[in-house]
Amino acid sequence: MKGTASIPIGATAEQEIEVTHEMTVAHFVESMPAVYGTPIMIFHMEQTAGAAITPHLPEGWVSVGVLVNVKHLAATPIGARVRVRAEVVAVDDQTVTFKVEAHDDFDKIGEGLHVRAAVEMARFMKRVAAKGRPVE
DSSP states (O other): OEEEETTOTEEEEEEEHHHHHHBBBHHHHHTTSSSSOOHHHHHHHHHHHHHHHHHGSSEEEEEEEEEEEEOOOOOOOOTTTEEEEEEEEOSSSEEEEEEEEOOSSSEEEEEEEEEEEEHHHHHHHHHHHHSSSSSO
């Protein structure tokens, strides 16, 4: 059975987060501005996309990110709320493509496409373990 077989086009998920200092570029690079970091925005987009399809995956399956094509359009300060949305726009035998967006209270701050692969966890971890290091 393919892990993507029951994932519907149009499935969505949303989450809202409050930007903290730990989510800013300045947290990682002191000389940079204390604004919501692009890698953190992408992480939240991936997390939201995963949540959109998790209920549709077979038992023992998860999804992993395989491609991100995102623009970060506007800066967001600490304390601001960010709303992230992911919508399934295409499904094939192995992957699911999402339209992803992020908005703060003033602007669309990010948009793009994200692709996730459905993987059987036990098989996936066996392949990782074959690379020679113990996996927890």
